[in-house]
Amino acid sequence: MNVLSCRALRKVFRGNVVLHDLDLEVAEHEVVVLIGASGSGKSTLLRCVNLLETVDDGTIHLDGEHITSPGVNPDRVRQRIGMVFQAFNLFPHLTVLDNVTLAPRRVHRQPRRDAEAAAMRLLDRVGLADKAREYPDRLSGGQQQRVAIVRALANSPRLILLDEVTSALDPELVGEVLSLIRELRADGTTMLIATHEMSFAREVADRVCFLDQGRILEQGTPQQVLGAPQQPRTQQFLERIIAAGRLP
């Protein structure tokens, strides 16, 4: 069974149709990468999946459960989905450790000691155990984004949504975040990723989806979509990216 299944999704912002009749499946352990021009609806799709936006038509199923049906408690759904944002969105008034343990302690009611032990194991894995007592503003951008990923992982989610997690980073810090995502992939984490990093998409994706004006215009393996795109608009998009030097 698919972890995520979106059917005929539609999202409208004040008359502006941002998602059009969109279908998307993500299987267990699969990594799906969304590419597309700015404004094509990548972030909106991720926010709809996490129920941060309400859909205007269509359905979303998580592990077979219909999560866009009226009676569903969105808080319960979000506990099973991790989301990482472009701007990290760490809580500035909490230490790194408290950022990571907030949800396990308040949402999953884990005792502090257990939550902190689990958080320290995760932080240790990403090489940030020595920063556990620091506040986020004392960390580099790459370190903050790794903490944000750990914070999402601490809920043991079924699915992780990553929204352009490297675009706010200086180029020399991108690598450390991408290698963490590579590791997650090796562990079999199911991920839906929006990104502008084509070389990363090629490397990490099981499937690449090209979004254009709120539709998935083309999808397939990275070799197919990035190497031999069929649709003229996909070709145009990739040509522009190559011209901008972002696809080596």
Place this chain on the structure above:
Amino acid sequence: MTTAYQPSQLQQERIAYRRRQTVLSAVVAAASTAVIGVLAAVAITGAPGWARVRRSFLDPAIALDALPDILHGLWLNVQLLFFCAIGALLVGLAIALLRTLRAPVFFPLRALAALYTYLLRGAPLLIVLYLLTFGVPGLRLKGTPPLLVLGGLALVIVYAAYLAEVFRAGIESVHPSQRAAARSLGLTYRQTMRHVVLPQAIRRVTPPMLNDLVALQKDVGLISLAGPIDAIRAAQIQTAETYNYTPYVVAGVLFVLLAIPLIAVTDWVTLRSARRQSAEAAL
């Protein structure tokens, strides 16, 4: 082994120059303060009515005489300030939270909370005080609380209206992405408020909040108009007995002394938060 750092010739000259400049500024500041102080003293003590003013406002014997009663009254002001501050902070926070609720079921509460802040920020404190301390007992209801409680209530409901707006500004200043991040972790609306939004909001509005408490600390003296014998009322009684205004000056000085610690804390917190914000902006 590394050799100890020795400032260069140029750096030593710079340090010496800065030291000379510092000494010079201190001397200039002291001299100008002294000149202005002497001028002011000469102007006041040289005024034609000075002798009379000194007798009726600054009589040491009367001051000493009045001090015990005024201090006794001041203790009432201190207690009142303590309870009113806590009450106003709690009510203000509750009103601010009601005003941020968005669900339609809460419409009546939200509307009432908005009405409350409009009415009570507009109403003069004195009138609210009179209505509660003279109007409510006039109803002759059983179980009417004592005047002191009614007067304290007037202070609480007026200051809660101001503080509610301070808190609301703080809550709204927390960026929506912080809520999105909290909700994406599965935190409920209440958990998000309690653990993510309010801690950041309150930190940001601590300076204006403390300013309101400084104002409250002065207005606590208005309770004397309703009858309870606080510091100002005690001074008034003494003044009526001696036909001399010195007790008022004593009460005024005591109020200022009482306020200084709170004002100092307010300034310190304001300075610190301004520094923190400019550090954030520099990032």
